[in-house]
Amino acid sequence: MTKNSKNFALLGSSGYIGRKHVATIKNLKKKLILAHDPYNNSGYLDSFFPECDFAKSEKDFFSLVKKKKITYVVVCTPNYLHFSHIKKSLINGANVICEKPTVMSIRQLKKINKLEKKYKKKCYSIFQLRYNSNIIGLKLNIRKLKKFSNILLNYITYRGKWYEASWKNNLKYSGGLIMNIGVHFVDILTFLFGKINKINLDIANKKTLKGTMHFYNAKIKFLLSIEKKFLKNTNKPIRKIQFNNSNIDLTNKFTDLHAKCYKEILLGRGILTENLILTYENLKLIQNEIKK
Ligand SMILES: NC(=O)c1ccc[n+]([C@@H]2O[C@H](COP(=O)([O-])OP(=O)(O)OC[C@H]3O[C@@H](n4cnc5c(N)ncnc54)[C@H](O)[C@@H]3O)[C@@H](O)[C@H]2O)c1
Structure with a gap:
């Protein structure tokens, strides 16, 4: 198969991030030929892929896949639909590009890994x-220094009243704050430092998690919150790592990285389920601590 014969189908085309993927596919000069969303708000597709087929049901979508x-x-x-959507895609002969969190548990991740095989x-x-690029720089720095790292991490992204009514605020549907938003930084910390040995939580509620994570070679004091009170007179998100007196801001380079993800995937170098096992083990440890 030549590079340009690769085609795409998308589930969730009416949603917030679905649009970003559609624009990314277009910018990469690839073709979206099929989409589905039960909520009828995908008219914007006409400006990107006017010929794109639109399945009226999930069943139709997968038979067209x-x-x-x-x-x-x-x-x-x-999030809670990812497992079934990944599974059905693999069964119907397609590879999958799935938004975070890939699935809701390590058990599901391992099942997907088996289905891939x-x-x-x-x-x-x-x-x-x-x-x-800052995270990549940090990883190289940590490897070079070979010293114990003390890190402060603030991950504060305010969510307004709509969030309370959304599936994102429902533990069953999103996995809660740590799975839906914290997953980004848990993945990064795992990528940088590996397995969490111990975690202590000072605050653990639906909107805020605060505590300390202990890794073999690092101690991370963190604050994860969607509450406005942690933002100083602004609604701008803070995604900041403080390391050896330097501040690393993750927000500036947060939203323009989907294209990079796609380029890596198209080169066969994307993030696979086997690259996420440790992230999910760490998530499980944190979830167990939250439940205590
Ligand atoms: N990487 C990131 O930075 C990032 C940012 C935001 C969201 N996300 C992830 O992207 C996913 C979607 O989030 P969102 O913010 O776009 O949510 P959203 O609620 O805006 O969009 C979800 C869409 O899925 C549709 N949908 C529901 N059931 C469906 C089904 N059976 N088949 C097809 N479509 C269906 C809904 O109608 C909705 O349009 C989530 O997994 C979320 O965690 C990732």
Whole structure:
């Protein structure tokens, strides 16, 4: 198959991040030939892919995935649907590009890994911060210094009243604050420092998590919150790492990294389920501590 014969289908085209993926596919001069969303708000597709097919149901979507020999199904649906959407995509002969969090548990992640082998297809995940140049620099720095690191991490992204009514605020649908938003920094910390040995939480509620994570070679004091009170007179998100007296801002280079994720995937170098096992083990440890 030549590079340009790769085609895309997308689930969740009416949602916030679905649009970003559609624009990314267009910018990369690839083709979106099929989409589905039960909520009718995908008219913007006409400005990107006027010929794109639109399945009226999920069942139709997956039968077209098979019929049209889709190369990649992009999953931009609410978190609790990812497992079933990835599974159906693999069964119907497509690779998958799935938004974070790939699935809701390590058990599901391992099941997807088995299905990838069974159907000889791949499931790539969007954890764009791994491609942030500051994070890459930090990883090299940590490796070079070979010293114990003390880090402060603030990850504060205010969410307004709409959030309370959204699936994102429902533990069953999103996995809660740590799975839906914290997953970004848990993945990065795992990428930098490996396995969490111990975690202490000072605050653990629906909107804020505050505490300390202990890694073999690092101690991270962190604040994760969606509350406005932690932002100083502004609604601008703070995603900041303080390391050896230097401040690393992750926000500036946060939103433009989807294209980088796609480029890596198209080169066969994306983030695979096996690259996420430790992230999910760490998430489980944090979730267990939250439940205490
Ligand atoms: N990488 C990032 O920085 C980032 C940012 C935001 C969201 N996300 C992730 O992207 C995913 C979507 O989030 P969002 O903010 O776009 O949410 P959203 O609620 O705006 O969009 C989700 C869309 O999925 C649709 N949907 C629901 N059930 C469906 C089904 N069975 N088939 C097809 N479509 C269905 C909904 O109608 C909605 O349009 C989530 O997994 C979220 O965690 C990632």
